[in-house]
Structure formats: structure tokens, C-alpha cells
Amino acid sequence: MVFGLDDADLKVMLIQRAGAPFEGRWALPGGFVRPDETLDEAARRELDEETGLKRVFLEQLYTFGAIKRDPRERVISVAYYALCNLRDHKVQAATDASAAAWFDLHKLPALAFDHDEILKTAVERLRGKVRYVPIGFELLPRKFTLTQLQRLYEKILDRQLDKRNFRKKVLAMGILEETDEMQQGVAHRAARLYRFDEPSYKRMVKQGFNFEL
């Protein structure tokens, strides 16, 4: 699964199946593992082939092994999910002619196979993980405003957060680096841009720091 943040909304990329079974239905991108590659490598290769994305966050989710998942034959799927932002990474449609599109998580079509279940598992994982691991930053451009960050967390957690408390907390963690750049081209007061300070985050984790939002 590829999750992306499109200014306002959290979206997932689906591709439309060209052949049977489930012809015309939307499905999660995927493919088969080759004998000479690890699962991680296979996931990265498929991601690249179907979306052109490289060097994004990618993590194994869960392995689905129901017997009749695929009506043709027994298939076991090791699901992975990736996070990216749609600004820095232009996502190209898959090269093999099948249609690809971003879908808002609240407006999903019926999916092929057991992909509804897989997607649901991924959203739960994302929702659980985003609170105590700073993976949310993967969805934002490298430089972002605090308001963007807050909107992101509001989307994922599905509830409103208080602006002052949010800023206070996230700044107090000391994992954001203030840049001297400001937002450009907005029709109101420009906000300051921040950067996620990964090295100092990692240093702090080693000393027992616990990210939590």
C-alpha cells in the first residue's frame, strides 16, 4: 500500500485491474517475489515499478494467508506499506497501462480480493504507530509548517487538536529544527518552515527519549 498526503487529505493509491479475476475493480498494487530477492527487496521493486517511488518509508505490515484469497490458486501475500508526500515525489502511473489513482480513505470503492481487509489493517497500524513513532513526517515535504503537521495528525487520528498545546508539545520535544525560511505564495501571513531533525531524534531515542503525541 502506498499512502500519500495531498495537501488536505490522506490518500491511498489503487490500480484498476486489467484482467480477470475482478476485472475493472480497484486493487492494491503488488506482485510476486522472485527467487533471488528478499521480501523487502521485492516490495521496493514493486513499489518502484508501479509508482516510480524510491527511497521512501517502507515497512512490512502483515501476512495474509487465507485459503481462497485468490480464486485462481493459493496465494500468500506479505503486505507492505509505504508513506510519501505527493509534493516531493511525483508519482507516475504504472507503466504497464493499468490505471492508477489516489483515493481518499473515506471514499473507497469496493476492492478486489481481500484488499479491503489488508487496507483496514494498514490504516489501523498507521493510526497506532503514528502516535509513538515519528513516521508522520514521511508524509510531509522536507520542510513544513507546524500547521501542516497538525493537520496531518488530525487527519490520521481523526480528531481535532488544540493549536497551542500541539505546538508547545511538539516544539518541546526538540526534534524539530527551525529553518529561516517562510512559506511562499500564500494569501495571508506566511508561516515559518521547520524540518524534522532525524539525527538528534535518533540520539535522543538512544538516551531513552519516548516520542509520543
Add this chain to the structure above:
Amino acid sequence: MVFGLDDADLKVMLIQRAGAPFEGRWALPGGFVRPDETLDEAARRELDEETGLKRVFLEQLYTFGAIKRDPRERVISVAYYALCNLRDHKVQAATDASAAAWFDLHKLPALAFDHDEILKTAVERLRGKVRYVPIGFELLPRKFTLTQLQRLYEKILDRQLDKRNFRKKVLAMGILEETDEMQQGVAHRAARLYRFDEPSYKRMVKQGFNFEL
């Protein structure tokens, strides 16, 4: 992996390999998935076959897919872990003559294949999960004392906890049911036995309750 609590220590069950490769080395129990069973079913069947355990907590952990994990051929392993207590469930050695034994997590031999890595992943998961999901109770007998519960958490989290604060917190959650039974056959004041109140825990979760220790 099968984790068990043996009064004092958290242990894992290993079996000694009878044949090549890694003959004589200790390894995690496991086996192959059959065409007519799901992954969960396969995990349960193997667990039963190798330890006689039924109806215990069992959960998928992670899928390991490095290329040369098994020197013979490409094998992808979907790892599961189970929790049980060694009092209520008598664990019998595997029927197929291979030796089985419990090992303290701090005194492990070198394991076959990449089983060290798998086990390490499981311990991390257990350590992370035990704090916000009440799976710790799976390792205790159905009725247990608060001190037993505390010892368990101290083992898993690997640090000392304050008795008064621990009791206060865990009792305040309202997920423990006080029984009218007392500990038997101890050479000091007997402690009261408690039971994990799963129905009321589930009810509370539905209303937004968050277990956390």
C-alpha cells in the same frame, strides 16, 4: 515461538534439531503450511503438535524472507508467538522424539538458522505490546496475586516497579476481579487471588478505555 512463565522467569521453548542442517543446535519449533489450511491454522496445528498447547494466545509476529535463511532452499517463514503459563498448561515434549526444553531469555544458546533474529523481534514486540495491551495475563494462571503480576511486568520490562503505585494503578483500571480465595501453602502471610476480568475490559475498550502500564 512459545513463551512461558515459570514462577520466576520468562522462558522460551526450543527444540534440538535431530538432523542436518544445524544438527544438534537448538531452534524454534515450526513446520510447513499445508495447502488446505490458513497461516493461523498452521501455526495452531504446529503449536499443538510440538507442545500439546491448545487455546492459548497466539499472534502473527513478522515474516522473514532473507534468501539464504535455510541453506537447503528458499524458505519464507511467517513467525507466530504464543503465550502460556507453565502451571495451567502442562507442556509435553514434542512427540517426534526431538528434545524440547525451556530456556531463560537471558541464557540462550546459539540458535539454528536466523532464529536469533526472529526471537529478538518477538521479545521486542512482547515488550512493546505488554504495556498497552493486557496480554501479560496470558502468562499467569487464571487466578494470581498482585505480586505475581508485578513480578511478571518487572521481568518483561526489565526494571523494578514500586509496589504501592503498581497496585494502585492496576486496581484503579477496574479490569481485575477480586476473588475470595487466598494463596495456599506459602510460609508467610497469604496473598489474595485476583482474576483478569476480560468481559469488563472489552466493554471498557469499546468506550475508549486505554490500558497502559
Add this chain to the structure above:
DNA sequence: CATCTTAGTGTCGCACGCACACCATGGCAA
């Protein structure tokens, strides 16, 4: 220059987490 939109900032009360020490109980041995 008025208006509009978002940026950015501080306080206070409360609840929770943590540190901390003593009496109760019951078995056992002298």
C-alpha cells in the same frame, strides 16, 4: 486603508505519576 486569513503566543487548574515507610498476617522453629 480596510478587510480577511492564518500565524503565533501564555496561564491556570487538575489529574496523574512517582517517591517513599510502616503495620498486618501467618507459618515455622526454638
Add this chain to the structure above:
DNA sequence: TTGCCATGGTGTGCGTGCGACACTAAGATG
């Protein structure tokens, strides 16, 4: 029977972090 020993069981006070809450600042636009 009595003393001893080991563990069970209990409350308070302090500090910190969390959540609720509203107004001024800046910059673009017409």
C-alpha cells in the same frame, strides 16, 4: 507459646505534564 521472619497490604504529598481557553501579529488583496 513465643519470637522471628517473610511477604502482604496500605496513603500522602509533591511536581509535572495535559488540556482548556482568546487575543494580537503579520502579510496579502481589493
